[in-house]
Amino acid sequence: MAFGGMELFSGINLSFEKDKVYGIIGTNGSGKTTLFNIICGVLTPTHGQVFYEGNEVTGMKPWQLSRKGIGRCFQMVKPFNSLTPYENARVARSSAGHYSKGEEKFSLDEIMELTGLKDKRNIVTSELSLPDKKNTEIARALACNPKIMLFDEVSCGLSGEEIYARMDLMRKIADYGISIIVIEHIMMFIKEICDEVVVLHAGSIISSGDPSVVAQDPKVIEAYLGGRKL
Amino acid sequence: MKNNKLRPYIIAGLIAIAAYMVLLFGSDGGYLSNFIVYVCLFIIASQGWNLLGGYVGEISFGHAVFWGIGAYTVGLPIGYDLNISPLLLAFAGAAVAALFAWIISYPLLRVRGFPFLVGTYGLGVVFEKVFVASPKLFATKGVFVANDLNRFFLHGMIFVLMIVVTVGVKWLTDKDLGLRFKAVRDVPEAAEMVGVNIYHTKTAALVIGAFLCGLAGGLYVLYSGFINPTTAFDSSVSISILMGPYIGGIGTVLGTVFGTSIVIAIQEWARSALPFTGGQHMALGLLLIIIMMVSREGLFPGLRKLALKLSGKTKDKTKEKKAA
Numbered sequence: 001m002a003f004g005g006m007e008l009f010s011g012i013n014l015s016f017e018k019d020k021v022y023g024i025i026g027t028n029g030s031g032k033t034t035l036f037n038i039i040c041g042v043l044t045p046t047h048g049q050v051f052y053e054g055n056e057v058t059g060m061k062p063w064q065l066s067r068k069g070i071g072r073c074f075q076m077v078k079p080f081n082s083l084t085p086y087e088n089a090r091v092a093r094s095s096a097g098h099y100s101k102g103e104e105k106f107s108l109d110e111i112m113e114l115t116g117l118k119d120k121r122n123i124v125t126s127e128l129s130l131p132d133k134k135n136t137e138i139a140r141a142l143a144c145n146p147k148i149m150l151f152d153e154v155s156c157g158l159s160g161e162e163i164y165a166r167m168d169l170m171r172k173i174a175d176y177g178i179s180i181i182v183i184e185h186i187m188m189f190i191k192e193i194c195d196e197v198v199v200l201h202a203g204s205i206i207s208s209g210d211p212s213v214v215a216q217d218p219k220v221i222e223a224y225l226g227g228r229k230l
Numbered sequence: 231m232k233n234n235k236l237r238p239y240i241i242a243g244l245i246a247i248a249a250y251m252v253l254l255f256g257s258d259g260g261y262l263s264n265f266i267v268y269v270c271l272f273i274i275a276s277q278g279w280n281l282l283g284g285y286v287g288e289i290s291f292g293h294a295v296f297w298g299i300g301a302y303t304v305g306l307p308i309g310y311d312l313n314i315s316p317l318l319l320a321f322a323g324a325a326v327a328a329l330f331a332w333i334i335s336y337p338l339l340r341v342r343g344f345p346f347l348v349g350t351y352g353l354g355v356v357f358e359k360v361f362v363a364s365p366k367l368f369a370t371k372g373v374f375v376a377n378d379l380n381r382f383f384l385h386g387m388i389f390v391l392m393i394v395v396t397v398g399v400k401w402l403t404d405k406d407l408g409l410r411f412k413a414v415r416d417v418p419e420a421a422e423m424v425g426v427n428i429y430h431t432k433t434a435a436l437v438i439g440a441f442l443c444g445l446a447g448g449l450y451v452l453y454s455g456f457i458n459p460t461t462a463f464d465s466s467v468s469i470s471i472l473m474g475p476y477i478g479g480i481g482t483v484l485g486t487v488f489g490t491s492i493v494i495a496i497q498e499w500a501r502s503a504l505p506f507t508g509g510q511h512m513a514l515g516l517l518l519i520i521i522m523m524v525s526r527e528g529l530f531p532g533l534r535k536l537a538l539k540l541s542g543k544t545k546d547k548t549k550e551k552k553a554a
Contacts, residue, residue, distance in 0.1 A: 041424060062422040071424075078420040080413045091413045094406035096425025137420075144424050 012205055014198065016148070021174050022181045023190040023211065026200030027223060029114045033075065034151040035200070036150050039181075040072050041065045053147075067099040071146030074155045075183070079136040085117045086123060088136050091142035100145040105176050108143060114172060116165075131162045138169065148179040156184055167193055187215060199223075217229040265498060267385055267453050270392035271446045273490045276474040277399045277483065278442030282435040284481030285403055287415035288342060290436075292350030293443050293471045296407070298462030300444030302367070303459040304325075309373035316377045320448035327444025328437050330554060332378050335433040336529040351465065359465035372458025375451050386450055400483040402438075411435055414480075443471065470497070473514060477521050479528030488530055492517075497504060 014035075016022055026032050037043040038050060041062045049058045057065060066072075080088050089108050097104065112118045115135040120128060125136050134154055141149055151170070155163045163186065170193055174180055184190050188199055191211045199207040199214060201223045208215050214220055279293045303323030307314050338349050361367050402408045410431050413421040418428055451457045461467070470493060475481075478489020493514065500513035525532025 062419075063425050063427050063488065066423055066425040078417040080409075080416040080420070082412050082416055083409060087409050088413075090406060090422070091426065092424035095410065095421075095427075101528070140420075140424055188483070202370045 006118045011147075014205065016181060018147075018176075018178065018179050019177060019178035020179060020195045021033065021170070022179075023191055023194035023197040024181060024183045024200060025185070025187070025190060025197060027202075029202075030200040031203045032200055033152060036072065036152055036181075036183065039065075039150060040070060058087065063096070066096040066144050066146075068174040069100065069145065069147035070150070071096075071144045072150040073134070073137045073141050073146070073152060073154055077130065077137055079125045079133050079135040082124065084122050085115075085128070085132070085136040085139055086112060087138045089143035096144035102146055105178070111139045111142045113116060114142070115169065126193055130157055133164075134158070134166075142173070146178055148181065149173065151180065151182040151184075153183050153185065155184060155189055163189065191215070242463035243441065257398045263381075264453075265387055265494070266489045267388050268450075268498075269491050270388045271450050271453070272470055272474060272494055273487055274388075274395045274449075275397050275443045275446035275471045276486045278446070279401075279471050280481065280483075280486050281399065281411065281439040281442075282432070284475050284485065285408065285411035285415060286432055286435045287481075288339075288432060288435075289375065290345050290350040290471075291347050291441065291465070291472070292352070292354040292470055294354050294463050294465065294467035295350075296331060296351075297447035297450070297467055297471065298357060298361075298459075299327040299330055300324055300447030301451045301457045302361070302373075303371040303444070304448040304451045305375050308375045308513035309368055316375075316379055316452050320445065320452055323448035324441045324445035326427050327447070328441040331437045332433065333442030335436050339429055339432045339436065351468075354463055354465055354468055358459045361459040361463060366390045368458075370460075372456060372461075375455050375457060377452055377455070379452060381453075384449075386452055388453065391445070391449070396483055396487060398447060403483070407431075409432060412481075442497045469514075470494070474515040475528070477529055478488070479530035479532070482528070482530050485528050485530030489528065492529070 005093045024032050024035065034043065038045050041057070041060050041064065049056050051057065052065070052068065052070070053193060057068070065140060079085075081089065083091070086108065089111055093108055106114065112121050115138050117132065117135050117139055125133060128136065138154070154166055160164065167189060170182070174193075180193075182190070182194065185213075194211050196209060197211045197214045198205055199217075201219050206221045206223060207217045248314055258462065275293065275297055278296070279290065283289050300320070300323035303326045304316065304319040307319060308316065336355065338346065338353070341349065403411065410421070411424050411434075413426060414426075414428050414431050421431075422428060447462065450461075454461075473493045474488045474490030476489065477492060478487065479485025496513050496517055497510045500510035504510070521529060523533075
C-alpha cells in the first residue's frame with residue numbers, strides 16, 4: 001500500500017511505503033536535501049508529481065503538508081531559539097497538530113519524556129547544547145502528529161554515544177507506527193535502523209534495496225564509498 | 231483572617247490612588263495629568279506596534295496610519311455634528327483601524343523586511359496627503375472635538391486601559407498565537423514546517439496591533455480635543471510609537487512601558503528646554519544612538535543583564551563569550 005510516490009529529477013520514480021524506515025545516502029550535491037525539500041513542499045518540482053496517501057500534493061505549501069502529517073528535522077538545527085523546548089512543541093501542536101486532533105500518538109509531556117527533554121523543558125532553547133537543540137527539533141516535529149518523519153542528517157555534529165541515543169529514539173518513533181525517511185552519511189546508522197536504502201548520485205538513483213545488499217553494490221562503492229569496502 | 235491580611239494592602243492602595251490624584255490635579259493646572267495620559271496612550275499604541283515589530287519581527291514605519299484612522303473615526307462624526315457617544319466612537323475607531331489593517335495586509339504582508347518598511351512608510355505619507363488635500367475631511371485646519379466627557383474619568387479610563395493592554399499583550403504572547411509570533415520571528419522556514427501559516431500569523435499581529443493603535447488614536451482625540459493630519463498621520467507619530475519599544479527593549483512588554491515613558495518624557499522636556507525647532511527630534515536621535523551603543527537590545531534587557539552580572543551568575547558569562 002503506497003502512501004507516496006514521486007518522480008524525482010528526470011525519469012525517476014521513487015516511492016516510499018508506510019510503516020518502514022528508509023535511508024537515503026549519496027555524495028554531496030547528489031540531491032538528498034532537494035528530495036526532502038520536494039517532499040515537504042519547500043520546492044515545487046518543475047516536472048512530475050508528488051503523491052501522498054494516494055492524493056496529488058504537488059505545489060502544496062510546507063504548512064499545508066505538515067498539517068497532513070509530514071514532519072521534518074533540519075540538517076542545521078533550526079529550533080525557535082527564544083522559546084523553551086516545551087513551547088517549541090506547543091507551537092507545532094497548536095498549528096499542524098491542530099488538524100489531526102484526536103489522533104495524537106503522544107501528549108506533549110510524553111514527547112518531552114521520549115526526547116529526553118523532561119528536565120530541560122523550561123530552559124530557553126538558545127541556552128541548550130547542540131544535542132538538546134536537535135532533540136527539541138525532533139520533539140517539535142513529533143508534536144505535529146506526523147505520519148511520516150524526515151530526518152536530515154540528525155547525527156551531524158554529534159558524538160558516538162549521542163548517535164546511538166538518536167538511533168534508539170528513531171526506533172521508538174518507528175514502533176509508534178510513524179514512517180521514517182533518514183538522510184545519513186554514517187553507513188552503520190543506515191544499516192542499523194533502515195529497512196530499505198536509496199542511493200542517490202548526481203540526481204539519479206544508482207541503487208536501492210536492503211542496506212547490506214546495497215553496501216556491496218559495486219556502483220555504490222565506486223560512487224559513494226570511494227572504492228573502499230565497508 | 232484573610233480580610234485582615236488584605237486590609238493593609240487595600241488601605242495602602244487607596245492612599246496611593248488619593249496621593250496620585252492630588253499630585254496630578256492639585257498643583258500645576260493638570261500638566262502632569264496630560265503628560266501621563268499621553269504616555270499611557272503611546273504605551274497602548276506601542277504595545278500594538280510591538281506585536282508586529284517586536285514579536286513577529288516585521289518592522290513597520292507606518293503605524294501612525296492606524297492611530298490616525300482611530301483619531302479621525304472619532305473626529306469626523308463629531309466634526310459633522312452627529313450625535314454619537316464619543317466613547318463608542320473611540321472603540322469604533324479601533325475596529326475601523328483593525329478592519330483597514332486586515333484589508334491592507336493583503337498586499338502589504340506579501341513582502342517582508344525592507345520593502346515592508348518602505349510600504350508602511352508610504353502608506354502614512356499617502357494618508358497624510360489625502361487628508362491635507364480634502365476639504366471634506368477638514369483638510370489642514372483639522373477638527374475641534376468638543377465633548378462633555380469628564381477629564382478625571384477619561385484620565386482614569388486611559389490609565390486602566392494602558393494596564394489592561396499591557397497585561398493583555400503579555401498574556402497573548404504566552405498563548406499559542408503569541409508563541410507562533412515568536413516562532414515566525416525566530417525561524418520562518420521552520421515555522422512553516424510545523425504548520426504555521428506565516429501570512430495569517432503576521433496578519434493577526436498587524437490587525438491586533440492596529441486595533442490598539444486605533445484605540446489610542448481615538449482616545450487621544452477625545453482627550454486633546456483636536457485633530458489634524460499632522461497629529462494623526464505624520465511620520466513623527468509613527469516614530470514616537472516605534473521608538474518606545476526600541477529604546478525600552480524590542481519584543482518585551484515591560485521594556486515598551488519604560489521605553490515609551492522615557493521617549494515621551496524626553497520629547498516633552500526637549501520641547502521646552504531646547505530653544506530651537508526640532509530640538510525634541512534631535513534629543514530623541516541622540517538617545518537612540520546612546521542606547522544602541524550601550525545596550526543594543528534596549529534598556530530593559532540591558533538592565534536585566536547588568537543585574538545578572540552584578541549578582542555574579544556564571545550563566546551570563548557564557549552568553550557574553552558567545553557574543554564575542
